[in-house]
Amino acid sequence: MSFSQAWEFFHWSILAIMVAGVTLPVIGVWLFVRRTSFHGLALPQFAASGVAFGFLLLPWFVAQGFFGGLSLESVAADTHSALNYHLSFAALGTFVGLSLLIVVGDRLGTEGARVAAAFAVASAITILCAHRSPLGEIFVHGILTGESLVVGRHEFETLAVVLLGGLGVLVWWHQDLLLASADPEMAQVLGRPLRRIELMFVIVTGMSVSVGTMSVGPMMLFGLLVLPPMGARPFARSMRGLLWKSAGLGGLGSLLGLVAAFRIDLPPAPCVVAASAVCAVPGWLAAGWRSKPRTV
Amino acid sequence: MTNGSAPSLLEVHGASLGYGGVPVLRDLSLRVERGQRVAICGPNGAGKTTLFRGLLGSLAPSEGSVERATSRFGYLPQSERLDPLFPLTALELVLQGAISRLSGWRAFSPEDVATAEELLGSLGLGGKGATLLSELSGGQRQRALLARALISSPEVLLLDEPTSGVDKAAAQAVFERVDTLTRERGLAALTVTHHYEQLAGHVDEVWWVSNGKVEVLEAEGFDPAPLLGRGLSDQSTGAAF
Numbered sequence: 429m430s431f432s433q434a435w436e437f438f439h440w441s442i443l444a445i446m447v448a449g450v451t452l453p454v455i456g457v458w459l460f461v462r463r464t465s466f467h468g469l470a471l472p473q474f475a476a477s478g479v480a481f482g483f484l485l486l487p488w489f490v491a492q493g494f495f496g497g498l499s500l501e502s503v504a505a506d507t508h509s510a511l512n513y514h515l516s517f518a519a520l521g522t523f524v525g526l527s528l529l530i531v532v533g534d535r536l537g538t539e540g541a542r543v544a545a546a547f548a549v550a551s552a553i554t555i556l557c558a559h560r561s562p563l564g565e566i567f568v569h570g571i572l573t574g575e576s577l578v579v580g581r582h583e584f585e586t587l588a589v590v591l592l593g594g595l596g597v598l599v600w601w602h603q604d605l606l607l608a609s610a611d612p613e614m615a616q617v618l619g620r621p622l623r624r625i626e627l628m629f630v631i632v633t634g635m636s637v638s639v640g641t642m643s644v645g646p647m648m649l650f651g652l653l654v655l656p657p658m659g660a661r662p663f664a665r666s667m668r669g670l671l672w673k674s675a676g677l678g679g680l681g682s683l684l685g686l687v688a689a690f691r692i693d694l695p696p697a698p699c700v701v702a703a704s705a706v707c708a709v710p711g712w713l714a715a716g717w718r719s720k721p722r723t724v
Numbered sequence: 725m726t727n728g729s730a731p732s733l734l735e736v737h738g739a740s741l742g743y744g745g746v747p748v749l750r751d752l753s754l755r756v757e758r759g760q761r762v763a764i765c766g767p768n769g770a771g772k773t774t775l776f777r778g779l780l781g782s783l784a785p786s787e788g789s790v791e792r793a794t795s796r797f798g799y800l801p802q803s804e805r806l807d808p809l810f811p812l813t814a815l816e817l818v819l820q821g822a823i824s825r826l827s828g829w830r831a832f833s834p835e836d837v838a839t840a841e842e843l844l845g846s847l848g849l850g851g852k853g854a855t856l857l858s859e860l861s862g863g864q865r866q867r868a869l870l871a872r873a874l875i876s877s878p879e880v881l882l883l884d885e886p887t888s889g890v891d892k893a894a895a896q897a898v899f900e901r902v903d904t905l906t907r908e909r910g911l912a913a914l915t916v917t918h919h920y921e922q923l924a925g926h927v928d929e930v931w932w933v934s935n936g937k938v939e940v941l942e943a944e945g946f947d948p949a950p951l952l953g954r955g956l957s958d959q960s961t962g963a964a965f
Contacts, residue, residue: 461810600830607820610810616782617799618823618876664811665856 478521
């Protein structure tokens, strides 16, 4: 399929992937420099578990008349109601996961171990909940394998508002977030609202992960949060430079991934992740070359 | 050097400082005046950092009070505490100290940028504004951090182990600069250090932290060795503690 044909059929999906490709790496930069990239792995899985849990409860909500007397099939077919419902549960799953990671803090094992445990538990909940709901199993399987071409206008608008809004918040609070992340003690000395800044970052991350999981799936979400910042870091000469380069690499990876997906007829999410990895290779090579001991 | 009648910049009244309800330091009564230079010393684990955090305001006293007559505090952390993963330039770092002066559009004014560049220049880092911190030497990073602490025109400067990770000459350059500021601007400087011998001659008073208490001692003729003997029993080094 040519790109122009793909655009005709899937333009909302293409736009959603491009917006995610440019904005998610910016959030990923902050996760990366704060050494919390693993959160980008666990949180989408928590969001997916929330969606699966929502499917489990859907018949009960329908029976209680929460959807104005619509049948289960009608609710599932009504894009707006279904999307809002799934988004609510994705957000619930994400914020439960975030709260768990924050509450446990550094009291239990290493950061990597905590996040790996959270990922394992969230994956199990996702599969178990989806297994108990035939409708949910199909849907959750779709988002887990990266079938991101079913994005409609309403889904794209929600994604764009949340991701671009989150980006705006991060740009506005850039200096405060940078100081709070790099030197929280100094931020406190200068009277900056440290807790408010941290809360703002948690909300932006949580909202972006919830909406991103629903629209482009956890695989692409995690790939875009992690790969572009890692590829851009060796070439960055300032914090702003890192943010711009990551967004650029994410956009390039998404575009190349989409072209490959349409040309070779493959699911877009793995293609975007693979293309982002290819775009990040020069950075990894540069980092490896620089860290090698040199003899004179 | 202290003057009982001069207004204090910082006063600690009967304060207890600790974590989770367990006090590390009890019944502290201390005061810091304009132009005063204090070294905070003591054995490892005695509570120097706890005291420092209490003075900074990042740790609230469980009893008593810490009164600050100024909100203009400068803070110089250990240079190793800067994570090299942040691609910060020297200029970006210094400007962090001026964050409370961000404009309505959340940007630094050209005046602040010029001041940051001037400060870097005055500390021997002229032309290094665009250099990444990870590419500066330990001493240069320390001076960039000092510039960040000074850009907010502080009245109290808190220095956390300024000799850590830097050579003796770099540490001396920082102390000499601080001496000038205390003389010319009446800045008060409090320095936590494990290496008193490097600070000798640059302080008026020593706050000896040990066994949950803080003892205020004259700097002249101060020798930490006998105090270490009655400090923690496992201390085996001389002046470095």
